[in-house]
Amino acid sequence: xxxxxxxxxxxxxxxxxxxxxxxxxxxxxxxxxxxxxxxxxxxxxxxxxxxxxxxxxxxxxxxxxxxxxxxxxxxxxxxxxxxxxxxxxxxxxxxxxxxxxxxxxxxxxxxxxxxxxxxxxxxxxxxxxxxxxxxxxxxxxxxxxxxxxxxxxxxxxxxxxxxxxxxxxxxxxxxxxxxxxxxxxxxxxxxxxxxxxxxxxxxxxxxxxxxxxxxxxxxxxxxxxxxxxxxxxxxxxxxxxxxxxxxxxxxxxxxxxxxxxxxxxxxxxxxxxxxxxxxxxxxxxxxxxxxxxxxx
Amino acid sequence: xxxxxxxxxxxxxxxxxxxxxxxxxxxxxxxxxxxxxxxxxxxxxxxxxxxxxxxxxxxxxxxxxxxxxxxxxxxxxxxxxxxxxxxxxxxxxxxxxxxxxxxxxx
Numbered sequence: 485x486x487x488x489x490x491x492x493x494x495x496x497x498x499x500x501x502x503x504x505x506x507x508x509x510x511x512x513x514x515x516x517x518x519x520x521x522x523x524x525x526x527x528x529x530x531x532x533x534x535x536x537x538x539x540x541x542x543x544x545x546x547x548x549x550x551x552x553x554x555x556x557x558x559x560x561x562x563x564x565x566x567x568x569x570x571x572x573x574x575x576x577x578x579x580x581x582x583x584x585x586x587x588x589x590x591x592x593x594x595x596x597x598x599x600x601x602x603x604x605x606x607x608x609x610x611x612x613x614x615x616x617x618x619x620x621x622x623x624x625x626x627x628x629x630x631x632x633x634x635x636x637x638x639x640x641x642x643x644x645x646x647x648x649x650x651x652x653x654x655x656x657x658x659x660x661x662x663x664x665x666x667x668x669x670x671x672x673x674x675x676x677x678x679x680x681x682x683x684x685x686x687x688x689x690x691x692x693x694x695x696x697x698x699x700x701x702x703x704x705x706x707x708x709x710x711x712x713x714x715x716x717x718x719x720x721x722x723x724x725x726x727x728x729x730x731x732x733x734x735x736x737x738x739x740x741x742x743x744x745x746x747x748x749x750x751x752x753x754x755x756x757x758x759x760x761x762x763x764x765x766x767x768x769x770x771x772x773x774x775x776x777x778x779x780x
Numbered sequence: 781x782x783x784x785x786x787x788x789x790x791x792x793x794x795x796x797x798x799x800x801x802x803x804x805x806x807x808x809x810x811x812x813x814x815x816x817x818x819x820x821x822x823x824x825x826x827x828x829x830x831x832x833x834x835x836x837x838x839x840x841x842x843x844x845x846x847x848x849x850x851x852x853x854x855x856x857x858x859x860x861x862x863x864x865x866x867x868x869x870x871x872x873x874x875x876x877x878x879x880x881x882x883x884x885x886x
Contacts, residue, residue, distance in 0.1 A: 523832065528875060536868030539859035543831055544879040545846045546838065551872060565859060572857050577828035582855045602859070 489600070496575060496604040500567070500611025503574055512622070513641040514613050516566040520550055525573065527566070529554050539565035541572050543582075548573065556741070560643030567612045571605030578605075614640050614650040628657050629750045630713070630735040644737065645746055649673050660723075660749040666702050667693050670744060678749075682726035694723055698747045701736045708738035708745055723749065730754070790834075791825040793850050797841055798823075811840035846883075854880070 504514045507522065520527050525548045532554045538561070540551040550573075552565040572578045581601045614636070622639060626632030637647035645663060652659040658677035663670045669691045674684065693699040697716050701707050707714075718734040720726045735748040798808050798819070805819040812819075813836060821827035822837075829837070838848040845853050856876065858864065 530868075530871060534865070534867045534871050536863050536865040537858045537860055537872075538863075540872055541857050542872070542876055542879060543845075543853055543855045544876070545844055545853055545883045546835060547879050547882060548831065548835070549875055549879060551875065568859055569857070573831045576830045576833070578857075579831050579834060579855070580828055582857050 492600070492604060493607045496571065496607040497611035497616075499574060500571065500608040500613075501615040501617075503570070503608075504612050504615050509615075512618055512639040514615070515641075516563055516570055516609075516612060519612075520566060520570060523573070524548070525550050525570075527552070529562075532557065539569045541569040543579075558643065559641055560637060560646065563613060563641050564609050564643060564646055567609035568605045570612065571608030572601070575601070575604055575608055577601075610646060610650050610653075613642050614647065616654050619650055619654040623651060623655055628655070628659070628752050629733055630715070630737060630746075630748050633748065634737075644739065645744075648746060648748060652678075657750060657752075658754050660747075662698070662747040662749070664693050664698055664702060664745050664747065665743060667699060669693060677754075681730055681754075682720055682724070682728045684724050684726065694725075696722060697734050698736050698745060701738070702745055705743075708743060709740060711738045711740045713737045718749065790829060790849065791823050793848060794819075794837065795823045797843065797848065801841060803841075808837070808840060812836045844886075852883075 503519065507519050509515075517527060528549060528551045530551050530553045534553075535555050536553070538553045542549045542551075550566065550569045552562050552569070554562060556562075572582065578601055618640075619636065622636055623632060626635050633648045633651050634644060636642070636651055637644045640647060642650075645661075648661045652661050652673055652675040655675050656677060657675065658681050659675040660678045661673045663672070669687060669689065671689060672687050678684075693702070696718060697714065701712070701714060706712075713736065715733060715735040718732050720728055720730040720732060723732075730751075731753070732749045732751050735750075737746045737748075739746055798805070801808075803811070805823070806816045809816040809819050812833075814833070818827065818833075822829055822833070834845055834848060834853075838845045841848065854876075856872070858872075
């Protein structure tokens with residue numbers, strides 16, 4: 485990702501945080517519905533039996549309407565969808581971008597080919613629902629790993645995946661978030677501390693899962709469907725073939741009907757930010773940018 | 781005549797309309813709840829507006845968004861449009877139609 489791209493995403497996150505603050509939210513949870521209503525945006529909950537798009541925002545003259553899907557019966561998913569659409573409302577340049585596509589903007593949930601404004605809207609949503617100051621304060625009192633992440637998701641009324649990515653962004657500890665399906669990686673996000681552990685490989689979507697507890701877990705679809713949770717020990721070498729054999733905790737959570745699995749690699753025994761002198765741009769090349777697809 | 785017709789000419793229209801109202805950039809900023817420098821940046825084309833900016837400016841100038849933009853503003857953004865279903869489309873279209881009717885009845 486270019487420096488400009490990274491800067492725009494940071495700005496989008498910060499604008500989300502600012503909007504939360506401007507609307508008086510100083511603690512969890514931040515209610516995007518309330519913000520929408522205060523801006524005079526009419527909000528429609530799409531009936532659960534109408535499957536399809538997760539969110540829509542419509543502009544007609546002075547009127548703005550926002551639609552969010554309720555088909556997954558998942559508060560975190562709904563909050564993120566609403567916050568994402570608010571991103572299109574608050575982010576500069578989005579009117580021009582949306583109108584440039586003929587007034588009907590096409591976005592895709594997996595964002596592998598997502599446009600920049602879709603990714604920006606995701607970052608806005610992440611900043612809005614989980615401002616860094618609140619996340620950092622929350623994590624100070626929480627365990628490193630999945631328990632802390634699930635507690636954050638509960639407090640922020642967010643999904644486990646969105647909370648995991650945000651926790652990794654804000655955590656001074658080495659943390660890796662991996663979302664997988666069956667035997668392949670859907671996407672991964674490494675905290676700055678994790679990137680500093682060793683020279684990590686570049687992982688693309690579809691990259692095979694290494695022999696690991698996650699791979700064994702995914703081999704039984706029921707584990708995913710029933711949202712089973714397991715944890716054990718692994719190493720940086722096992723996952724990424726790195727030269728350093730750093731021991732890590734591998735925590736695995738099935739994401740239910742979505743069919744994906746969330747894996748957290750972390751360790752309470754590792755120091756904070758152990759490689760402050762690393763070349764940030766070089767490190768960036770080795771990780772993926774966070775994807776909030778489906779807000780799993 | 782406020783003749784600009786594209787969103788790209790927002791900068792020109794904003795200046796035209798503000799000057800017609802005999803408002804300074806600072807005065808418009810105050811009325812629209814923005815930083816004074818924001819208006820200067822918009823008019824110089826250095827900063828692109830958000831939908832929120834456009835609505836707040838139109839409100840402060842006592843005009844509609846359509847008037848400020850010099851065209852009928854009608855835009856829709858879908859999230860994960862690849863999953864759009866027929867029922868989905870009908871539902872969204874129903875809301876768009878309702879909004880268009882409200883605009884036309886003004």
